[in-house]
Amino acid sequence: MLKEKKYFLFDIDGTLAVGETLYDGTKELLEWIERKGGRSFYITNNSTKSRKDYVDKFARWGIEASEEQFMTASYAACLYMKEHYAGKKVFVLGTPSFVEELKGFGVQVTEEAEQDVTCVLAGFDDTLRYEKLEKACKLLFREEVDFLGTNPDLRCPAPFGFIPDCGAICGMIRDTVGREPHFIGKPNRVIADLCAKQCRGSSEEFLVVGDRLYTDIACGINAGMETAVVYTGEADEEEVRTSIWKPDYCFDTIRDLYEAVKEAAETGEKAE
Template structure:
């Protein structure tokens, strides 16, 4: 634990489950603050805004500020703005994603545009044939093609599903033959952009998550250390049969915190 100056922390299944705060989450964040650690909460969510996620953390008793949260949408904008400052972006997505692009100094083109530098795909409940046609034409003309994540389905309250942004990206991919760059976990871009913001290196950073094939795989791809907590998706039996092995395993953040408190910061 001694080399870890930076903690990248998944939310659902690690900090909370639904509207329930998980054991040790509040105390773990207090420990990070007290010991001067750098940390960011990470989420693949392309639908909820940053303010909505921060408000949820506040309701659960975890004070959080914007610098301690990075969504896959933010990571995408940060990455595009660094590679193509002021780029024209065609967005398959809803208003929060449009506003986020504008915050990063990017130019959002109209939904019927014929040209752009980038096609960026997020969750879009108003996706239609016209948007598909424009996105396909722009990618075929040479635009960079990026999707927030490749999740085909988005779970919703009551046990149902919506098509996720991965489904929308797949339609554009089918029409163009171009494979999109993926921002969200298990790809490494979200983690790399978080470390870019914090000024941290992979060797001093640890990814904490509850999913072997999402969080731990992303950490390995980004070159960070990895911690799996068993308060979410995976259990010890899953670890036994998975080719993806975390460096450390704890029951939850409370269990992790007990270990950290035994190590001199």
Template sequence: MSTEMKIDTWLTDMDGVLVREGDAIPGAAEFLARLIEKDRNFLVLTNNSIFTQRDLSARLAHSGLQVPENRIWTSAIATGQFLNDQAPNASAFVIGEAGLTTALHEVGYTLTNTAPDFVVLGETRTYSFEAITTAIRLIEKGARFIATNPDATGPSPEGSLPATGSVAALITKATGVTPYFIGKPNPMMFRSAMNQIEAHSESTAMIGDRMDTDVIAGIEAGLETFLVLTGSTAKSEIERFPYRPKHVVNSIADIVDRI
């Protein structure tokens, strides 16, 4: 694939690319402004299932970044869409926050702990032993197990926090059942996002800060991939992986002129 391919649509990760611990990364505001100025198709993608699109738009605005609600695509929304496609108007027991429960309500799902069709695990800051126990027992009784994303930890100013993948591993250990993960690195997350904005893989790029989620999912979805070095992956770590991003840049600021 030519390095000078015409890119009509831009997908970008949020944490580590546009913001870091609540602060805008230099160049992010200019990147977003250029997308709007050039009337480019774009979406901000995140595995974070805690917040709704409105919540995330407001949080980004607080950091000085203007991203309309309809330009944000979360693993919670992708999960709701997947479940609606697989089993419309079914039921689920949910461990998660407003981003996930809202997404499931909007596709017509009933949230219940009585014989649900699915157990759906998302990210939350208040995992409860009682809820995890309920999830285990429902899965043992036949509920199908879905998780919004496989991230084992999440960032915070104080250090790492246990995330969806860690709790999923606990439930899997107890039940012997592995969940189907919807978010990155599942390329389904990208395909659902591109379908939402009628984009085509041949002219779409993905910008991310993680080799094991953003880059590999972008490659598997057939996208042009950019790795920025402002987040989780250091330049020295790239060689560990058996695949490569198409481009490695210091930060989002280095991509502004590509738009």
């Protein structure tokens, strides 16, 4: 089935890169997809960066990409908030970049625990201060204030291992106020659906690639797409064996995926 893949939905952190370092094989795979007339999308749950930030980051790696190729948790959150909280005030735990992106969609953002706040929205916030957590909890002890999170990831890959992600931040708040957040990003299929809307392909032509089973692989399964896990981030073989989220393909690295899809395509071409 790999020879039929034309549209690739890649997670970024732990899949294509870690921090500022691009994994071996990533650039070659993305260039190969482009040469074959396919298209790459980037479906990250990282809400610290806007789509423009990612375009600039990929450019530093020598990879040309447009904003339309990035379906981030922050972008999905912006669309969700515009639809469900138009004209309402939202308290945001997030980076300045995320806040500015929300404002660009017309969301009324505040960093104060004001009486007319209707929702607390938490993202992966590497500018987090304890004061922000205190204000979020103060708001969420009011039952009429909704609790949303951009993504449920517990940890984010870092050059030395992992750092707390949005799911871990929301976990602190959840354990304090006794309320579960509603998550907007992966494994919610909406991010994959946004990519599919830009293409006219069948579900068999899509492949979702990531390093986490409960977000990346679950997102692909929820969207009815085949999935591939790489063991350069969070998941390992033991987790794949025990998880309810079973990928269709498993690879040690992104280079291994590149070699596999290239071989499958070449074999298919020879057979024809």
